[in-house]
Amino acid sequence: MPELPEVEIVARQLAPQLTGRSVRALRILDPKLRAHPVPVVAGRIVRGVVRSGKRVLFELSARPEGRDPLWLAVHLRMTGRLIWCAGESAASRPPHRARLSLRGGELLFSDTRRFGTFDWYDNPEDARPQGTDPLSPGLTPPRLAGLLAASKQPLKSWLLRQDRLVGVGNIYASEILHRAKLSPFRAAGSLTAAETRRLVSATRAILERAIHHSGTTFSDFQDTRGLEGSYQRFLAVYDREGAACRRCRVAIERAVQQQRSTYYCPRCQSVSASGR
DNA sequence: ATTATATCCTGATCGC
DNA sequence: TGCGATCAGGATATAA
Numbered sequence: 609m610p611e612l613p614e615v616e617i618v619a620r621q622l623a624p625q626l627t628g629r630s631v632r633a634l635r636i637l638d639p640k641l642r643a644h645p646v647p648v649v650a651g652r653i654v655r656g657v658v659r660s661g662k663r664v665l666f667e668l669s670a671r672p673e674g675r676d677p678l679w680l681a682v683h684l685r686m687t688g689r690l691i692w693c694a695g696e697s698a699a700s701r702p703p704h705r706a707r708l709s710l711r712g713g714e715l716l717f718s719d720t721r722r723f724g725t726f727d728w729y730d731n732p733e734d735a736r737p738q739g740t741d742p743l744s745p746g747l748t749p750p751r752l753a754g755l756l757a758a759s760k761q762p763l764k765s766w767l768l769r770q771d772r773l774v775g776v777g778n779i780y781a782s783e784i785l786h787r788a789k790l791s792p793f794r795a796a797g798s799l800t801a802a803e804t805r806r807l808v809s810a811t812r813a814i815l816e817r818a819i820h821h822s823g824t825t826f827s828d829f830q831d832t833r834g835l836e837g838s839y840q841r842f843l844a845v846y847d848r849e850g851a852a853c854r855r856c857r858v859a860i861e862r863a864v865q866q867q868r869s870t871y872y873c874p875r876c877q878s879v880s881a882s883g884r
Numbered sequence: 885a886t887t888a889t890a891t892c893c894t895g896a897t898c899g900c
Numbered sequence: 901t902g903c904g905a906t907c908a909g910g911a912t913a914t915a916a
Contacts, residue, residue: 610909610910611909611910614909640892640893662910683910683911684909684910685909685910685911686893686894686908686909686910686911687893687894687895687908687909719893720893720894720895721892721893721894721895721908721910722892722893722894723892723893723894723910723911724910725911759886760886760887761886761887765887768910768911770910770911777909777910778908778909778910779909780909824909826908826909846909866887866888866889867888867889868908868909868910869907869908
C-alpha cells in the first residue's frame with residue numbers, strides 16, 4: 609500500500625498529534641508482531657514522529673527510572689494503517705494488530721494482510737535506511753549516476769530496490785519513468801547524464817506532488833484520520849492500460865516485471881527515444 | 885555477485 | 901448467485 613508519499617503523510621499527521629504525550633501501554637494483539645522481545649514503553653514520552661524511508665519512526669524518551677531512549681520503526685507494507693483515535697476511551701475500535709495507548713488517545717495499527725512490521729532500536733542510526741532518500745539534498749544527478757552505475761537491471765526493477773533509493777514503490781516507479789520519458793526496460797546503468805538528470809527531477813516532482821495531494825488511494829490507503837488520498841486522479845500511467853497517454857494519446861501498455869505490473873507509454877517511453 | 889522464484893497474509897475482483 | 905483463480909501499493913529468504 610504505502611510508498612514514500614503515503615508514509616510521509618502519516619508521519620506528518622502523527623507528529624503534532626502525538627508529540628509530548630506520555631505512553632500508557634502498548635498492546636500487541638497479533639503474536640506475529642511480537643517476534644522479538646517488546647521493550648517497556650509505559651511512562652515514556654513521544655518525542656517525535658518522522659518518516660524514515662518507507663517506515664514511520666517514533667522516538668520515545670527515556671523512562672523516569674533512567675533507561676535510555678528508544679525508537680520504534682513501523683513498516684506499513686501493503687495494508688498497514690496507523691489510525692489516531694483522540695479521546696480517553698475509544699469504545700468501538702476497528703480490527704487492529706496493535707494499539708498504543710497514550711494520554712489523551714490511542715494509536716491503532718490496523719493491517720489486514722499482516723505484512724507490516726515493528727522494529728525496535730536504541731540508536732536511531734541503526735534505524736536509518738540503507739538507500740538514499742529521494743527527497744533529501746543528497747540525491748544529486750552525480751549521486752544517482754553513481755548508484756545506477758554498472759547495473760544491468762531494468763530501470764523499473766532498479767527503482768524498487770530499497771538499498772539504492774529508498775521510498776519508491778510500484779505505483780510511483782511507473783509514474784516517475786513516464787514523467788522522465790524513460791523506458792522501464794532500459795538497463796539502469798545505461799543512462800546518459802541528461803537522462804539521469806531527468807530521472808532525479810522526475811522522482812522528486814512525482815513524490816512531492818503526491819505528498820501535496822495526500823497520497824494515492826488505489827484500493828485502500830487511508831491517512832491517520834481515515835481519509836483517502838487524491839493523487840490517483842493524477843496518475844498518468846498506473847492502472848491505465850489501454851487508456852490514452854495524457855501526453856501523446858497513444859494507448860498505455862502494461863507489462864510484467866518481477867511479477868509486478870509496469871505501466872508505460874510505448875511512444876513517450878520507447879527504448880530508443882532520447883527524450884528531450 | 886546479481887537476478888528469478890516462492891513465501892508471508894487477507895480480501896476484493898474476475899471470469900465462467 | 902456461486903466459486904475457484906487471480907490479483908493487490910512490500911520485502912525477504914532461498915534457489916539458480
